[in-house]
Amino acid sequence: MFEPDPDCVVCVCHDVSEAEIVAVIRTGAGSPQAVGDGCLAGTGCGSCVEALHELIEDFG
Numbered sequence: 077m078f079e080p081d082p083d084c085v086v087c088v089c090h091d092v093s094e095a096e097i098v099a100v101i102r103t104g105a106g107s108p109q110a111v112g113d114g115c116l117a118g119t120g121c122g123s124c125v126e127a128l129h130e131l132i133e134d135f136g
Contacts, residue, residue, distance in 0.1 A: 080135070086127050089120025097128065101135045108132070 080098035085091060092115050100114035108128040112119040118128050 080131075086131070087115075087117035087120065087124045089124075090116040092117040094131065097131055098135045101132055106132060106136055 080093075080095040082093050082095035084094040086094050086097055096115050097111055097117050100111050100117075103114065105111045105114050108118045108125045111117050111128050111132070118125045
């Protein structure tokens, strides 16, 4: 399994990296809404929500 990239910004609205999102997922966030509660990703324009689903599937 690959490790999340701290330099890859997934949520442009809130400048949240892939590594930050995966850290929230690893604490138990199992939905885009829960990820947003933990790090704000997906709570702006919403264009990254599909990527959040994929990260949850890969790391959840």
